[in-house]
Amino acid sequence: MFLDVSSNRYQTLIRTYFNDEPNLAEQIFKLAPTAAEFRQLSTREITYLKNLSTERMGRFLDAVQIGEFIVKSPHDLYGHAYSSTLVGQALLEEYAGDQQESVAILCTDVHNEIIAKQRLFIGGQSQCSLFPDQIFRYAIKNCATGVIVVNNHPSGSIEPSDNDLQMCRRIDQAGNTIGIHLLDFLIVGSESYYSWREDTLDL
Template sequence: MTEKTCQQRYVALVNMVFDQEGDLANHFLELFPTPAVFRNMTMEEQDAFLGYDRKRLKPVLAAIELGNLILTCPHDILGHAYSSNEVGQFLMDEMAGQMQESVEVLCTDVHNEIIARRCLFKGGQAECMLYPDQIFRYVLHWNSFGLIMVHNHPSGDPEPSRQDLSFMRRLERGCQLLGLHLLDCLVIGSQDYYSWRESQEAHAAFNDQIAN
């Protein structure tokens, strides 16, 4: 947003807040002509602002404070993603035995705390159509550091199909381009789960043993 557009929107919003009370809008804009001036308001300026008509202006300041609180408050923490085993076990309790294949996406912060999760897709008993762009839109909306994609196999067998593995690789490439961290892709079965991350680590360890 350009400086000019920002200023125009600021003035329009101020007039919208005060609606038909033009004198209050003018008083506000005289004291705080730009968003930056308002953001750096001193206590003396606040008193001068309220002194014009405290009864009508106090709710406005309260609404602005509420907006600031909403913007700056931390995310709700829905759980932890400290290990694939931890996430796999608690999702097995929820998803094992479901008759429809579904895909859940978990968003994490830099500390691997789960800040959002949603079931983005539901399919039939055999397949579920996946769209990476919708996954990325959801993850970026939450300003996430990382993500975990989870889907179940109604058959009970957690072994990923070729299509599953292909999609995981596409998701990994997309995350690399967007600067996101793909923490894991999990497949939930009836008695066990498959972890793409654990499988990669096991494969790397096996190759190291052969090399040594």
């Protein structure tokens, strides 16, 4: 039901914007009938829309680009890591539309304030290698007492693989040994996220 409502809202907004040129709205819907599919448009498809050469289409695509820039700008919620929900929801916005899988590390101090954040690993569309030693090297460099590991999945799936869960356990054990705790391992999809810590608590 949520997806249906979201898709209807998306189409209604675009039809309203192109009310004098409904054929332009239909051109968009042919390529991307939902907002999620619009985020996945290729460069070639965006170029096709731009080449329709109408002033309104140009303004529309410019507005979309500005919106993407605003959404992906640094988020104020990164000041705190008080809950997986807070961080997970913020990351959904940041990673929206990303085509490459990546792993980011958020470092926290004793008060769970996020003191550093960086993407350490960037892969392809469906795979990204992860090296625990580099995670803890970055954490130690920033005098962190805790880390949150974030893996985005451009496919939209948030189901952790066996390798993901094994990696969580390895990082957790290594962190406990050196005094830097794994606060959470998040997998961020297109519309939701997976929290290893929340999943563990539910067991």
